[in-house]
Amino acid sequence: MEFIGCKEIYWLRNYEKIFADEDFWLVLLNTFKYAGLGVPISLFIAFCVAYFLNEITRWHDFIRALYFIPFLTTAVAMAWVWKWFYQPMPIGYFNFFLNYLGIAQQPFLKSVTQGLYAIMAPAVWAGLGFQVVIFIAGIRAIPRSYYEAAEIDGAGRWQILREITLPSLKPTVIFLTVVSTIGFLRIFDQVYSMTTNGDGGPLNTTKPIVLMIYEFAFDEFKIGRASALTVILFVILLVISMFQLWLMRKKP
Amino acid sequence: MTDYASRIAYLERIKPTKIIIWTLLFLGGIVMVTPLAFMISTSFKTGADVFSLGIIPKNPTLENYLYIWTESQFSRWMLNSLWVATFSTASVVFFDSLVGYTLAKFTFRGQTIVFIAILSTLMIPTEMLIIPWYMMSREFGWIDTYWGIAFPGLMTGFGTFLMRQFFMGLPDELIEAARIDGWSEFAIWSRIAMPAGCSSSICFSYFSLLRKLDSIYMALNSDKQS
Numbered sequence A: 001m002e003f004i005g006c007k008e009i010y011w012l013r014n015y016e017k018i019f020a021d022e023d024f025w026l027v028l029l030n031t032f033k034y035a036g037l038g039v040p041i042s043l044f045i046a047f048c049v050a051y052f053l054n055e056i057t058r059w060h061d062f063i064r065a066l067y068f069i070p071f072l073t074t075a076v077a078m079a080w081v082w083k084w085f086y087q088p089m090p091i092g093y094f095n096f097f098l099n100y101l102g103i104a105q106q107p108f109l110k111s112v113t114q115g116l117y118a119i120m121a122p123a124v125w126a127g128l129g130f131q132v133v134i135f136i137a138g139i140r141a142i143p144r145s146y147y148e149a150a151e152i153d154g155a156g157r158w159q160i161l162r163e164i165t166l167p168s169l170k171p172t173v174i175f176l177t178v179v180s181t182i183g184f185l186r187i188f189d190q191v192y193s194m195t196t197n198g199d200g201g202p203l204n205t206t207k208p209i210v211l212m213i214y215e216f217a218f219d220e221f222k223i224g225r226a227s228a229l230t231v232i233l234f235v236i237l238l239v240i241s242m243f244q245l246w247l248m249r250k251k252p
Numbered sequence B: 001m002t003d004y005a006s007r008i009a010y011l012e013r014i015k016p017t018k019i020i021i022w023t024l025l026f027l028g029g030i031v032m033v034t035p036l037a038f039m040i041s042t043s044f045k046t047g048a049d050v051f052s053l054g055i056i057p058k059n060p061t062l063e064n065y066l067y068i069w070t071e072s073q074f075s076r077w078m079l080n081s082l083w084v085a086t087f088s089t090a091s092v093v094f095f096d097s098l099v100g101y102t103l104a105k106f107t108f109r110g111q112t113i114v115f116i117a118i119l120s121t122l123m124i125p126t127e128m129l130i131i132p133w134y135m136m137s138r139e140f141g142w143i144d145t146y147w148g149i150a151f152p153g154l155m156t157g158f159g160t161f162l163m164r165q166f167f168m169g170l171p172d173e174l175i176e177a178a179r180i181d182g183w184s185e186f187a188i189w190s191r192i193a194m195p196a197g198c199s200s201s202i203c204f205s206y207f208s209l210l211r212k213l214d215s216i217y218m219a220l221n222s223d224k225q226s
Helices: A013-020 A023-055 A060-072 A076-086 A093-100 A114-140 A144-152 A159-168 A170-187 A188-194 A210-219 A221-247 B002-043 B063-071 B073-104 B110-124 B128-140 B148-151 B157-168 B171-182 B185-196 B200-214 B216-223
Strands: none
Touching: A013 A093, A013 A221, A023 A060, A023 B002, A060 A114, A060 B002, A076 B002, A076 B157, A114 A170, A114 B002, A114 B073, A144 A159, A159 A170, A159 A210, A159 B002, A159 B063, A170 A221, A170 B110, A170 B157, A188 A210, A188 B110, A210 B128, A221 B110, A221 B128, B002 B148, B063 B073, B073 B110, B073 B148, B110 B157, B128 B148, B171 B185, B200 B216
């Protein structure tokens, strides 16, 4: 690895090539689709589960464990199970159920329109347990006296949620939003293991940026281009995270 | 007391919704573990049976487990993972909570920059870090040692961020009171902040243990011979 002795300096040529590449813009859009849909959906589900889970007492630990268990699995191994679920009729469970309900067979991973969502589902599924546990820890940390005061004042359930629970959970929400946005923008394992040959197909419609980086670096050995793409991804993540932190600061 | 009576009435009214909530949560939990259940059931199936739809294997077999135990050095691998995971979890819980506490409860010049710098380490894909890590561990002569696998995980941006967010929720009054009593800052951290954030630090150590056990990349890293 001789960096000093390189023949000519590329300056911005790696970046020019990336921006001139049509695939890059498609891949960028895919990446934003994963994050733009995956983060709100998973945070919403996780909050609902955590909020209601906090209220029930019977088998509380057992049910919480059910939600947490998927987080213990390895993304690669579980992606294979999901891939198997998505297969056509004789072996795939989803199509088996659709058939049972009398709905037409779906191509899922083989489709240019459904593929991305079919890969997003296991990503949401795998991260949910983590978010639920963090949300519950956050809800538990809210002092009981707040609720008691609110109940004495005659606040309703919805009002307590909006005026006390959500504002007190702000540090938790910030953490989860930032971390899961970064996580979804860096999605790789699921796409790599669920698409044929790990190429983000069909027709690049499910390929995220990290997979493109991986291909540049380890398939085509264009390390310079891969590094430039990493820098682009880094800048995108930095800008988005800073924006989220800025958006949610102050306002008690 | 009318207040008490109304409270009872309130509790009785809420009961059916509680049952519905409980049922929905339970069903959701079952859906969550379904893929895992299929993986477990497949592990007991024979090769010919793998793609059959039933969750209960027709001819249950332990062949797959015996294969792993005898044909690979599974026990050795597990021991490696456990050792690295335990070591780096201990390190991460100690250092990350210290840094997180400092960022949450002190104000100093350049605080935001330090925080953003730590946060930005989360933003680089692991895939891209493997080569620099490998080059570093070669420079230091750590190839094929536990240290070479463990060093990138001794402190994490993720843990620092998590602990910072939790310590932000810790009331300042507790710390002020201890300071007035003349406690050292380290004692305040170890005897007030850490026990108060105990559930979160336990939950975090859990996560980092899992992450370490998952870290296939680091093992790949040290296996390559230069």
